[in-house]
Amino acid sequence: MGELENKELFKSGHTACAGCGVAVGLRHIMKAIGEDCVIVNATGCVEIFTTAYPKSAWAVPYIHCVFENSAPVAAGVVEALRVQGNDHTKVVVISGDGASYDIGFGHLSGMMERGHDVLYISYDNEAYMNTGVQRSGATPWKAYTTTSQVGSVRKGKQQFKKPLTEIAAAHGIPYAATSTSAHYTDLQQKVKKALSIKGPKFLNVLMTCVPGWGTKPALSMQYLKDAVDAHVWPVYEIENGFLKLNMKPEKKPVETYIKGQKRFKHLNEQDVKEIQELVDEKWDRLLWKEKVDQERKAELEGHSGE
Amino acid sequence: MCTGVSGQVHKNGDGGEVGDIMKKTIEGSFAVAEVVKNCSPDVVACFPITPSTHIAEELDRMYTDGKIKSYTAVESEFSAISMLVGASAAGGRAFTTTDSQGIALMHEVLFAAAGMRLPMVIVAANRSLSAPLSIWNDHQDTISERDSGWIQIYCKNNQEVLDSVPQAFKISEETNIPVMVCMDGFYLTHLVEQIDMPEEEMIEKYLPKRTAEYKLDPENPITMGMYAMPTHYQGFRMDLHKDVINAGENVKKEMEVWGEHSGRKYGNGLWEEYHAEDAEYLFVGMGSVMENAELAIEKMRKEGKKAGLVRIRCYRPFPNEIVESFRGKEGVVVFEKDVSMGADAPLYAELSSVAREKGIETPLSSFMGGLGGKDITVEHIEEMMEKAKEGQVKMVWGE
Amino acid sequence: MKPANGKPGKSMDNKTGSWRTERPVVDRDRCIKCGQCQLNCPDGCIFVTEEGAKPNYDYCKGCGICAQVCPVKCIKMETEEK
Known part of the structure; x- marks a missing residue:
């Protein structure tokens, strides 16, 4: 095969859907992590499309146990490695939004509170895609899923998306950040930065799901770029409690992102307007928070410099 | 310290x-x-x-x-x-x-x-x-x-x-x-x-x-x-x-x-017998109640009753051969602190199934009890053994 | 006795190229070797070579992301002839 050989740590031949945004993200994440790692994965799409016995897509040590326990399994790996005197192997969780926002939420919280040296990456495709698109705590407001259906009385998810990155940061962990599969430079830099920090780190990465979002496979990267450009998925990091927006694109209307996604096709003008208001409000809050945080940070650094 | x-x-x-x-x-x-x-x-x-x-x-x-x-x-x-x-x-x-x-x-x-x-x-x-x-x-x-x-x-x-x-x-x-x-x-x-x-x-x-x-x-x-x-x-x-x-x-x-x-052993690891060989009646169970059962057997032996016990130590894997010790006995009392809701008690059911498979005709009696800390005393064990002498019974011990 | 453990990278045995209904065809004269296609491919199966981008059709599922992200639009999706 020679020049057309996949020499990466995340191999071809996995059975993700054509145009899977998660598979793109995994390639970037694995490039940034490198060989010296242990990957812990919750039950979900990634587990299914990479580990059908005996054909694994992983060229690094990998473990999957059940749906909700990737955080404590990773904590166990970390403790065993520590006792063995191994201070170099990185332990990284890669689990979906169902595992992270919902069923494994308490265990993730416990892992962060105890301070295990784990990088937890939530690949957020905004619903239970592996079981056929059911709503999760990560599903956006008004979106259609098979358990937030569009009917004559209610249309789509009635609740807002859980602010998991902020909740993670509120544990006082040293590093929490967001990114997407399409922003590979940002994503790889964040993985590397997180791995250079001791303690629990949380990275929330938006990744397209072709069947779940009802989008064209070829547009998987475009929708992620649009999500960032429309301020729907702000890209930021919270380092030692101080928030910084890594990208401040000139705002595109939310419609550019929503358009063409089947999960949003039932939305009327009023719905789009309401979503726009929500997005704007959240963006303004982030700007305000960044200002306050960065001023405070500069103040503290100024003091320590005296 | x-x-x-x-x-x-x-x-x-x-x-x-x-x-x-x-x-x-x-x-x-x-x-x-x-x-x-x-x-x-x-x-x-x-x-x-x-x-x-x-x-x-x-x-x-x-x-x-x-x-x-x-x-x-x-x-x-x-x-x-x-x-x-x-x-x-x-x-x-x-x-x-x-x-x-x-x-x-x-x-x-x-x-x-x-x-x-x-x-x-x-x-x-x-x-x-x-x-x-x-x-x-x-x-x-x-x-x-x-x-x-x-x-x-x-x-x-x-x-x-x-x-x-x-x-x-x-x-x-x-x-x-x-x-x-x-x-x-x-x-x-x-x-x-x-x-x-x-x-x-x-x-x-x-x-x-x-x-x-x-x-x-x-x-x-x-x-x-x-x-x-x-x-x-x-x-x-x-x-x-x-x-x-x-x-x-x-x-x-x-x-x-x-x-x-x-310098310490517990039977063959899978089960432990106590006065079982020449016993006419056996008491079978698991856990700490079996120490009480040992006392009960000692007491009954002193009274001239041919009682013995078999204690299951290893429940999984289930020691099928254990039922050989039942062969030729008058009766076996299976006591257990658990219930399989809507079915026979698990230990009794398993022992009965294996005994039947091996052609052992000794009647097995099932006693469920001791649930949620209800005491099982030496006297209770004696009473269960006496009860089983009247014929095969299935009952809950202590309502 | 062995648990369901796997050897690394055995997924390469799955030739997922058979899924394809459209194939990416690269006009290498126009390819600027920027690497966008290689970076954004979910299956890690398009590579920038000295002659320009080349898909590995053993694995390419034909999603079309490479064609979509190509800044000079030198990749075309063509219906797969079976």
Whole structure:
């Protein structure tokens, strides 16, 4: 095969859907992590499309146990490695939004509170895609899923998306950040930065799901770029409690992102307007928070410099 | 000196040949923590639940004093067993203790850990399951996990628990099957009595450092916990089933080897008999109630009654050959502290099935009782034995 | 006795190219070797070579992301002839 050989740590031949945004993200994440790692994965799409016995897509040590326990399994790996005197192997969780926002939420919280040296990456495709698109705590407001259906009385998810990155940061962990599969430079830099920090780190990465979002496979990267450009998925990091927006694109209307996604096709003008208001409000809050945080940070650094 | 120890600590006077044995008077839980420490675990993770809490507290104290390498106070039993999965997969020796609701919360991961063939040890301080809530002893919690793929050892007293923990680590690490050592909550965990503590030096000679056949290692990467299509799934499950059956040989062997190291043995490891051979009637059961049963048998023998007992020590793998001891008896009383709602009692059902298969016609009587801490006394055991003489009975003991 | 553990990278045995209904065809004269296609491919199966981008059709599922992200639009999706 020679020049057309996949020499990466995340191999071809996995059975993700054509145009899977998660598979793109995994390639970037694995490039940034490198060989010296242990990957812990919750039950979900990634587990299914990479580990059908005996054909694994992983060229690094990998473990999957059940749906909700990737955080404590990773904590166990970390403790065993520590006792063995191994201070170099990185332990990284890669689990979906169902595992992270919902069923494994308490265990993730416990892992962060105890301070295990784990990088937890939530690949957020905004619903239970592996079981056929059911709503999760990560599903956006008004979106259609098979358990937030569009009917004559209610249309789509009635609740807002859980602010998991902020909740993670509120544990006082040293590093929490967001990114997407399409922003590979940002994503790889964040993985590397997180791995250079001791303690629990949380990275929330938006990744397209072709069947779940009802989008064209070829547009998987475009929708992620649009999500960032429309301020729907702000890209930021919270380092030692101080928030910084890594990208401040000139705002595109939310419609550019929503358009063409089947999960949003039932939305009327009023719905789009309401979503726009929500997005704007959240963006303004982030700007305000960044200002306050960065001023405070500069103040503290100024003091320590005296 | 360890908390919970009272009275004197001294060398066993004449036990020179069986290694360093220390006699001490100590609460069961603290003794368990000490023997776990002596087994040199790599990773310990626990969540407090009555009546296993003292074991966890003592292990935490040991970690604080640098006597064990790792201890994590997790946010649930579910996380405790999950940490053990990660630790064992990374090649570590892993331990936790729990019971009751904690075992039930672990249920999903118990199956997964066994299916992933990860060695680890739980000391289960047997307690009833809700509802209604009860903190007191019965065997419902661990019996409910009988199909999980774990080896289960039920102990009659604290000495046996201390002798079983090192064996459990060895059996588990040799077979890659996890092991549960079951001790009755409160009756044993909170009982202060004199024991011989298996000391570190002796255990070091008995229990080698773990060498994992497969583990998470960047030098030699493997994928663990894959999913299996219908072509493969049943094969893996049946392999585990066969291996759990075959592990009975390991249980027997380790009892022999441990016997040589410690000078103490409990039957053949799978079961233990007491005045069984010439008995007309047998009492069969598991756990600490069997010490009471020994007293009952002694009493009945003094009265000229030909009574004996057979204590099941290893419930999984189930020792089918045990029913040979029933052959030619007038009757067998099967007593158990558990219920399979809507069906015959599990131990009775299993023994009946195996006895029938082997053409043993001795009538078996089923007594369920002792649930949620209801006392089973020497007198009760005598009464059950008398009752069974009237013919085969199935009943609940003590409404 | 062995658990369901796997050897690394055995997924390469799955030739997922058979899924394809459209194939990416690269006009290498126009390819600027920027690497966008290689970076954004979910299956890690398009590579920038000295002659320009080349798909590995053993694995390419034909999603069309490469064609979509190509800044000079030198990749065309063509219906797969079976």
